[in-house]
Amino acid sequence: MDKEYVGFSALPSQLHRKSVKKGFDFTLMVAGESGLGKSTLINSLFLTNLYEDRQVPEASARLTRTLTIERRSVEIEEGGIKVKLTLVDTPGFGDAVDCSDCWLPVVRFIEEQFEQYLRDESGLNRKNIQDSRVHCCLYFISPFGRGLRPLDVAFLRAMHEKVNIIPVIGKADALMPKETQALKQKIRDQLKEEEINIYQFPECDSDEDEEFKRQDAEMKERIPFAVVGSSEVVRDGGTSRPVRGRCYSWGTVEVENPHHCDFLNLRRMLVQTHLQDLKEVTHDLLYEGYRARCLQSLARPGARDRTSRSKLSRQSATEIPLPMLPLAETEKLIREKDEELRRMQEMLEKMQAQMQQSQAPGEQSDSL
Amino acid sequence: MSELVPEPRPKPAVPMKPVSINSNLLGYVGIDTIIEQMRKKTMKTGFDFNIMVVGQSGLGKSTLVNTLFKSQVSRKAASWNREEKIPKTVEIKAIGHVIEEGGVKMKLTVIDTPGFGDQINNENCWEPIEKYINEQYEKFLKEEVNIARKKRIPDTRVHCCLYFISPTGHSLRPLDLEFMKHLSKVVNIIPVIAKADTMTLEEKSEFKQRVRKELEVNGIEFYPQKEFDEDLEDKTENDKIRQESMPFAVVGSDKEYQVNGKRVLGRKTPWGIIEVENLNHCEFALLRDFVIRTHLQDLKEVTHNIHYETYRAKRLNDNGGLPPVSVDTEESHDSNP
Numbered sequence: 001m002d003k004e005y006v007g008f009s010a011l012p013s014q015l016h017r018k019s020v021k022k023g024f025d026f027t028l029m030v031a032g033e034s035g036l037g038k039s040t041l042i043n044s045l046f047l048t049n050l051y052e053d054r055q056v057p058e059a060s061a062r063l064t065r066t067l068t069i070e071r072r073s074v075e076i077e078e079g080g081i082k083v084k085l086t087l088v089d090t091p092g093f094g095d096a097v098d099c100s101d102c103w104l105p106v107v108r109f110i111e112e113q114f115e116q117y118l119r120d121e122s123g124l125n126r127k128n129i130q131d132s133r134v135h136c137c138l139y140f141i142s143p144f145g146r147g148l149r150p151l152d153v154a155f156l157r158a159m160h161e162k163v164n165i166i167p168v169i170g171k172a173d174a175l176m177p178k179e180t181q182a183l184k185q186k187i188r189d190q191l192k193e194e195e196i197n198i199y200q201f202p203e204c205d206s207d208e209d210e211e212f213k214r215q216d217a218e219m220k221e222r223i224p225f226a227v228v229g230s231s232e233v234v235r236d237g238g239t240s241r242p243v244r245g246r247c248y249s250w251g252t253v254e255v256e257n258p259h260h261c262d263f264l265n266l267r268r269m270l271v272q273t274h275l276q277d278l279k280e281v282t283h284d285l286l287y288e289g290y291r292a293r294c295l296q297s298l299a300r301p302g303a304r305d306r307t308s309r310s311k312l313s314r315q316s317a318t319e320i321p322l323p324m325l326p327l328a329e330t331e332k333l334i335r336e337k338d339e340e341l342r343r344m345q346e347m348l349e350k351m352q353a354q355m356q357q358s359q360a361p362g363e364q365s366d367s368l
Numbered sequence: 369m370s371e372l373v374p375e376p377r378p379k380p381a382v383p384m385k386p387v388s389i390n391s392n393l394l395g396y397v398g399i400d401t402i403i404e405q406m407r408k409k410t411m412k413t414g415f416d417f418n419i420m421v422v423g424q425s426g427l428g429k430s431t432l433v434n435t436l437f438k439s440q441v442s443r444k445a446a447s448w449n450r451e452e453k454i455p456k457t458v459e460i461k462a463i464g465h466v467i468e469e470g471g472v473k474m475k476l477t478v479i480d481t482p483g484f485g486d487q488i489n490n491e492n493c494w495e496p497i498e499k500y501i502n503e504q505y506e507k508f509l510k511e512e513v514n515i516a517r518k519k520r521i522p523d524t525r526v527h528c529c530l531y532f533i534s535p536t537g538h539s540l541r542p543l544d545l546e547f548m549k550h551l552s553k554v555v556n557i558i559p560v561i562a563k564a565d566t567m568t569l570e571e572k573s574e575f576k577q578r579v580r581k582e583l584e585v586n587g588i589e590f591y592p593q594k595e596f597d598e599d600l601e602d603k604t605e606n607d608k609i610r611q612e613s614m615p616f617a618v619v620g621s622d623k624e625y626q627v628n629g630k631r632v633l634g635r636k637t638p639w640g641i642i643e644v645e646n647l648n649h650c651e652f653a654l655l656r657d658f659v660i661r662t663h664l665q666d667l668k669e670v671t672h673n674i675h676y677e678t679y680r681a682k683r684l685n686d687n688g689g690l691p692p693v694s695v696d697t698e699e700s701h702d703s704n705p
Contacts, residue, residue, distance in 0.1 A: 035536020097543050098489045144534060144563055145426040150454070151488050174535075174566040176635055246568055249648045251640025259638050 023082040032140025033094030036170030041229035067092040069109050103155040110162045114290040122337040135282045137163045140170040147186035156196045164199035172226035172261045173253045180226050225262035230255050414473030416523045423532025424485040427562035432620035441465045442478050455483035458496045494547045501526050505679040527667045529555045532562040539578050548588045556591035564617035565642050572617050616655040
C-alpha cells in the first residue's frame with residue numbers, strides 16, 4: 001500500500017504559527033526577604049529594567065508596613081515572538097519584627113487567581129480568558145544563613161502545592177565554591193526533610209544524545225541555583241570584552257560565567273526550555289488540584305480530600321451528586337456549565353463513534 | 369603671721385580646691401615613670417575584656433571574633449558542618465579564654481547570642497540580652513556594696529557589643545532599629561556590616577550613609593558616643609570615625625591563602641582572593657585597630673563610668689537612696705551558669 005502524504009504532520013507548525021500570533025502570557029512571582037538581589041536578577045534575566053522607579057522605604061517605615069502584592073507587566077519581543085511577562089512582587093515579606101503568617105496574603109493571592117480562572121472557564125464567553133495564574137515562583141534564599149530559615153520553611157510549605165517553586169540562592173557571590181556546595185546540599189536535605197515539593201524539571205526525552213543527557217543531569221544537580229544579578233555591563237581589567245557583572249577591588253564577578261554562578265543555568269531552564277512546561281504544570285496539576293478541592297468541598301462540605309493531587313477528569317467531577325443547597329450564583333453557573341460540557345462531550349463521542357463506523361479517514365475532532 | 373584674729377568663718381562643706389601653681393621642674397624628678405609603673409602592674413594583673421556579638425545566624429559573628437583575636441576564642445569555627453539547630457529562644461553563651469601577648473595577659477570573654485533574629489516572630493528577642501547585661505551590672509554592684517570587698521572585683525560586665533548588620537544594601541531592618549534603640553543606652557554598641565564582600569565600593573559607601581542617617585534620625589547613639597568625648601582631641605578623632613568609617617564593613621576568615629608571596633587571611637573565590645587585612649578590600653583592620661589598639665581601655669571606662677553608673681544610680685534611686693539589700697530570692701538568677 002502506498003504511503004500517501006495526508007498532511008497532518010504540519011499540525012505542529014500550525015500550532016506554532018497560531019501561538020506566535022496569539023502571543024504568550026507568563027506570570028512570574030518573585031519572593032523572599034528584601035535585599036537578596038531579586039529585582040536585579042529579574043532585570044538581568046529579562047534584560048529589561050522593570051524596577052526603574054522603585055524606592056525602598058527606610059527601616060522605620062517598614063516597622064508597621066504589611067505585606068503588599070505588586071504586579072507589573074511588560075511586553076517583550078524576541079525573534080517575532082511576543083511575550084507578555086507579568087511580574088508579581090511581594091515587598092515587605094520577611095521584613096517585620098514579627099513575620100507570623102506573613103505568607104498568608106501571598107497564598108490568598110495565588111488562590112484568587114485560580115478562583116478567577118475557574119469562574120472564567122465556567123463562564124459564557126470563554127474566548128478571551130485572561131490567564132492571570134502564577135506560573136512560577138522564584139523563591140530567594142539568603143546566602144548568609146545556614147540553609148532554610150524557619151520563615152523560608154513556613155512559606156514554602158504553604159505554597160508548594162499551589163505554585164511551581166524554583167528556589168534560588170541570591171547574591172551568591174557572598175560564597176566561596178565549597179560554601180556554595182555545602183549550602184546547596186543543606187537546602188536539598190532540608191527540602192526533603194520538610195517534604196517540600198519544588199518544581200521538578202522534567203526528564204529529557206530518551207532519544208536525546210548522551211551529551212545532552214549528561215549536561216541536563218549536571219544542570220539539575222546544581223539546584224537550587226546560586227545566582228548573581230547585575231544591571232551593569234563592566235569592563236573586566238580594561239583588556240577583555242565587556243561583560244555583565246559586578247566589579248570588586250579583588251576581581252570581577254561575571255554573571256554569565258558558569259564558573260562564577262548558575263545564572264546561565266537558571267535562564268536556560270526557566271526561560272529557554274521550560275516556560276511552556278511551567279504553564280502546563282500550573283494548569284494540569286496545580287490548577288486542577290485547586291479546582292478539584294473547590295468542587296469537592298461544594299459537594300461534600302464535611303470531607304475535604306486534600307491529599308489527592310491527581311487530576312480528576314471533568315466527567316468524574318460532575319458525576320458527584322451535587323446537593324441542592326441555596327448556593328451563590330457563580331456556583332450555580334459552574335454547575336450549569338459543567339452539565340453543558342458533559343452533554344457536549346457525549347455528543348462528541350457519539351459523533352466519533354459514527355465516524356469510525358463509516359470509516360471516514362482523516363477526520364479528526366481534536367479539541368485544542 | 370597676722371596680728372589680727374580673722375573672723376571665724378564656718379568651715380566650708382566642700383573643701384576648697386587646692387591652689388595649683390605651675391612650677392617648672394629644676395631637674396629630672398621621675399614622675400613620668402608612673403606610666404611604666406602602671407604598665408608593669410597591668411602586666412602582672414592582666415585585665416578583663418568582655419565582648420558580646422549579636423546578629424542573625426550565619427552573619428559570620430564567630431569567625432569575625434576569631435579573626436579579631438587571632439585565635440579560636442568563639443564557639444566552634446564557622447564550618448558548614450555545624451549541626452547545631454537554631455535555638456527557639458535567644459540563648460546567652462559566654463566563653464572565656466586567657467590570651468597573652470607581649471607579656472600582657474587578657475582574660476577575654478566572648479558572649480554569643482544564638483537565636484537572635486532567627487525566628488518567624490522576633491518580638492522582644494532583645495530582652496534576654498538586656499537582662500543578661502543588667503545582671504552583670506547587678507553582680508558588680510553587689511560586690512561593690514559588700515562590707516568586705518574583694519581586692520579586685522571580677523568584671524563580667526559587657527564592655528562592647530558588636531551588632532551585625534546584614535548587608536542587604538538597602539537600609540537597616542526594623543529588628544536592627546529595635547535592638548539598638550533599646551540597648552544603646554545600656555551598653556556600648558559598635559555596629560558592623562557583616563559579610564561585606566557582597567558589596568561594591570559604591571554600594572558600601574551608599575549603604576553606610578543610609579545606615580548612619582537612619583541611626584541619627586532614630587536617636588541611636590552608637591559607640592563612641594558624642595556626649596562622652598572628653599576633649600577636643602578625642603572629639604576630632606572620634607568624629608572622623610563616626611562620620612566616615614562607621615559602621616565598619618568587615619569580612620572575616622580563618623583560612624590563609626598565598627597572595628604575592630605572603631600568607632594572608634582571606635576568602636578565595638573564582639574571581640579573586642579577598643584579603644581580610646587589606647584596607648582596599650574591607651575595613652576589618654580598621655575595626656581591629658579601633659576596638660583593640662586604640663579604644664579598648666576607653667570601652668571599659670565608658671562601661672564603668674557611664675553605663676554602670678547609670679544602672680547603679682537607678683538601683684539606688686529605686687531603693688530610696690540606700691544600697692540594695694542583697695536578698696537571694698530576689699536577685700540571684702543567672703541566665704546561664
